[in-house]
Amino acid sequence: xxxxxxxxxxxxxxxxxxxxxxxxxxxxxxxxxxxxxxxxxxxxxxxxxxxxxxxxxxxxxxxxxxxxxxxxxxxxxxxxxxxxxxxxxxxxxxxxxxxxxxxxxxxxxxxxxxxxxxxxxxxxxxxxxxxxxxxxxxxxxxxxxxxxxxxxxxxxxxxxxxxxxxxxxxxxxxxxxxxxxxxxxxxxxxxxxxxxxxxxxxxxxxxxxxxxxxxxxxxxxxxxxxxxxxxxxxxxxxxxxxxxxxxxx
Amino acid sequence: xxxxxxxxxxxxxxxxxxxxxxxxxxxxxxxxxxxxxxxxxxxxxxxxxxxxxxxxxxxxxxxxxxxxxxxxxxxxxxxxxxxxxxxxxxxxxxxxxxxxxxxxxxxxxxxxxxxxxxxxxxxxxxxxxxxxxxxxxxxxxxxxxxxxxxxxxxxxxxxxxxxxxxxxxxxxxxxxxxxxxxxxxxxxxxxxxxxxxxxxxxxxxxxxxxxxxxxxxxxxxxxxxxxxxxxxxxxxxxxxxxxxxxxxx
DNA sequence: TACATACCAGGTACGGTGTACGCAATAGCG
DNA sequence: CGCTATTGCGTACACCGTACCTGGTATGTA
Numbered sequence: 001x002x003x004x005x006x007x008x009x010x011x012x013x014x015x016x017x018x019x020x021x022x023x024x025x026x027x028x029x030x031x032x033x034x035x036x037x038x039x040x041x042x043x044x045x046x047x048x049x050x051x052x053x054x055x056x057x058x059x060x061x062x063x064x065x066x067x068x069x070x071x072x073x074x075x076x077x078x079x080x081x082x083x084x085x086x087x088x089x090x091x092x093x094x095x096x097x098x099x100x101x102x103x104x105x106x107x108x109x110x111x112x113x114x115x116x117x118x119x120x121x122x123x124x125x126x127x128x129x130x131x132x133x134x135x136x137x138x139x140x141x142x143x144x145x146x147x148x149x150x151x152x153x154x155x156x157x158x159x160x161x162x163x164x165x166x167x168x169x170x171x172x173x174x175x176x177x178x179x180x181x182x183x184x185x186x187x188x189x190x191x192x193x194x195x196x197x198x199x200x201x202x203x204x205x206x207x208x209x210x211x212x213x214x215x216x217x218x219x220x221x222x223x224x225x226x227x228x229x230x231x232x233x234x235x236x237x238x239x240x241x242x243x244x245x246x247x248x249x
Numbered sequence: 250x251x252x253x254x255x256x257x258x259x260x261x262x263x264x265x266x267x268x269x270x271x272x273x274x275x276x277x278x279x280x281x282x283x284x285x286x287x288x289x290x291x292x293x294x295x296x297x298x299x300x301x302x303x304x305x306x307x308x309x310x311x312x313x314x315x316x317x318x319x320x321x322x323x324x325x326x327x328x329x330x331x332x333x334x335x336x337x338x339x340x341x342x343x344x345x346x347x348x349x350x351x352x353x354x355x356x357x358x359x360x361x362x363x364x365x366x367x368x369x370x371x372x373x374x375x376x377x378x379x380x381x382x383x384x385x386x387x388x389x390x391x392x393x394x395x396x397x398x399x400x401x402x403x404x405x406x407x408x409x410x411x412x413x414x415x416x417x418x419x420x421x422x423x424x425x426x427x428x429x430x431x432x433x434x435x436x437x438x439x440x441x442x443x444x445x446x447x448x449x450x451x452x453x454x455x456x457x458x459x460x461x462x463x464x465x466x467x468x469x470x471x472x473x474x475x476x477x478x479x480x481x482x483x484x485x486x487x488x489x490x491x492x493x494x495x496x497x498x
Numbered sequence: 499t500a501c502a503t504a505c506c507a508g509g510t511a512c513g514g515t516g517t518a519c520g521c522a523a524t525a526g527c528g
Numbered sequence: 529c530g531c532t533a534t535t536g537c538g539t540a541c542a543c544c545g546t547a548c549c550t551g552g553t554a555t556g557t558a
Contacts, residue, residue: 006435009442017505018553044544055508057546066545067425115368118413121421123436128443128452135451145451145458153414154473158403161410164367165402172370176316186255187372193258194377202384202394203377209394224403224477231480266534267524294516304537306517315516499558506553515544524535 007068008124020061022052027062028072032110035073039174040112043069067120074117075124080106082129088137093229095137096152099130100159100225107163111171114164141236151232158228166217256317257373269310271301276311277321281359284322288423289361292318316369323366324373329355331378337386342478344386345401348379349408349474356412360420363412390485400481407477415466 004010012024030051034043045066049056063069081102088095107113122131134152135145143151173183188207195204215223253259261273279300283292294315298305312318330351337344356362371380383401384394392400422432437456444453464472 005431006439008439009435014505016503016555018507018555020506045546046544049508057508057510057548058506060546061506061508115364118367118410119364119417119420121418121432121436123439125443128440128449132449132451135455139451145455146460146464148451149455149459150464150469150472153469154407154411154476157410157414157473158407158477159410160413161367161406161408162403164409164413165406168368169370171368182254183370186258187370190255190257190372191377194374200377200381202381202388202397206384206394206398210398211395215395215399220399220402223399224406227403227480227484228407228473228477229480230483231476231478234479234483235476263534265526265532267526267536269535293514295514298537306519306538307536309517310535310537501556501558503556504554507551508549510547510549512547513545516542518541519539521538522536524533526531526533528529528531 006123007064007071021054021058022062024062024072025076027052027059027069028076031069031073032076035112036110040116041175045069070116071120071124074113074120074122075126077106077110077113078117078122078124078130079126080109082126082133088133092137092141093233096134096155097225097229099134099137100155103156103159104163104221108167111167114160114167118160118164154232155225155228158224162221162224166221255372256313256320270303270307271311273311273321274325276301276308276318277325280318280322281325284361285359289365290424294318319365320369320373323362323369323371324375326355326359326362327366327371327373327379328375329358331375331382337382341386341390342482345383345404346474346478348383348386349404352405352408353412353470357416360416363409363416367409367413403481404474404477407473411470411473415470 013019027048031043031048034047034051043066045059046056048069049059052059059069063072081099083102089098131152134156135148138148138151173180176183191203191207194200195207262268276297280292280297283296283300292315294308295305297318298308301308308318312321330348332351338347380401383405384397387397387400422429425432440452440456443449444456
């Protein structure tokens with residue numbers, strides 16, 4: 001019951017004893033460097049220690065286990081969502097849209113981030129800053145905090161879901177070591193065998209018509225994001241200011 | 250270059266040799282049983298073989314590696330999205346909404362499914378059936394195939410993203426073995442320390458006001474889903490039938 | 499200044515993982 | 529009745545996370 005079981009509450013530099021030979025931030029940066037270059041599965045405590053020029057077990061002086069390494073990686077990169085200088089737009093929808101695009105930009109730079117962040121609760125300082133910023137954009141609209149949380153939760157859900165589906169294909173290739181051509185060949189020949197049964201008319205149209213007017217990933221991301229924000233805006237307009245989104249109980 | 254490097258193209262029962270002692274479906278069911286009961290990380294080739302009463306290396310006669318075990322698990326459970334009997338509703342939005350709720354229902358039954366499915370391209374028979382069904386709901390609206398794919402992609406992105414965020418908390422507790430009270434205590438005391446700086450007014454309001462009108466997970470899911478479908482419907486109404494969503498290039 | 503204390507560094511070891519390889523047994527075709 | 533493709537699976541290897549322990553070091557206290 002020391003009260004310091006939480007990573008973010010634990011002081012980085014204790015009062016007594018010799019000073020640590022590197023910082024938590026350096027540890028996080030090293031892990032991010034590895035994951036960016038070789039993928040998330042390349043991160044092992046030994047590999048990470050080697051990158052830092054330290055012994056493997058020394059890492060456990062900085063972190064209780066591998067999970068906290070991931071926590072540090074996530075919170076550090078989440079910090080990239082929020083450029084310090086820029087003032088957020090006045091309109092809440094523009095603000096959330098900008099935030100969504102920044103999330104997508106940095107997540108594509110760190111392809112390991114999306115699945116990692118989606119799987120664990122966000123509790124670090126940058127995640128807190130992100131939430132504060134997002135909620136702040138909705139201030140003054142007459143929404144309750146619960147309504148605000150529901151709203152930004154919906155937008156982030158879409159953003160994370162879209163990015164993961166966008167990355168699934170390319171990450172799958174990297175993980176399996178196949179080329180795009182190999183994968184497409186295997187997948188397509190299977191789809192063709194399904195179509196041959198006659199029970200898949202839409203897939204048949206897909207193989208024949210798709211790609212002629214190919215929709216870029218950017219545009220697809222924008223499409224869903226804008227439709228979602230439109231729908232939210234419409235529902236805010238509909239209620240005069242008395243009732244909110246999904247307020248229940 | 251056998252042409253059978255794809256799991257779904259590879260015949261389950263080759264022409265020659267002794268017959269396998271269990272089926273691919275049995276393998277998938279065993280894996281699903283383990284993951285449901287003990288979590289995804291409990292699945293190992295040894296554990297799975299034990300569940301099937303087979304030798305560890307025998308599994309590799311059915312599957313090229315662990316990745317294909319996951320592929321089988323995903324496609325098998327994706328089959329639960331689609332109840333055989335039910336005729337889909339006439340309205341496309343009602344159809345997608347129903348599908349979304351079915352996805353959510355089965356994904357909550359199999360908490361390991363969402364992160365697993367999000368990380369890999371869907372190529373199995375049930376995934377194909379799902380896509381065919383979803384696209385079929387949009388038939389007759391005058392959309393191109395690319396537009397349909399963009400549309401259902403947006404809805405699925407939201408659904409998967411939401412479910413993952415919904416599961417992150419509870420799965421995190423299971424993985425770390427903490428109780429909800431322990432986690433909340435640690436997290437809250439950190440949030441409090443942030444609030445004490447005075448730089449987090451929205452988080453301060455959150456700790457003071459949130460939960461008084463608590464929004465249930467069901468309602469939050471419905472909120473984003475309905476707003477997204479509303480926004481899509483509005484954009485379809487806006488264009489007379491000549492132009493589509495996010496058609497570019 | 500001397501010492502106790504609290505912390506750092508990291509080697510060793512253990513139980514687990516995925517899977518490459520090889521060999522014996524078997525079912526179906528010619 | 530072989531021939532051969534295929535199954536079942538034991539062994540072995542490299543790698544993983546991390547518990548435990550020893551030894552050195554910087555700081556607070558007397």
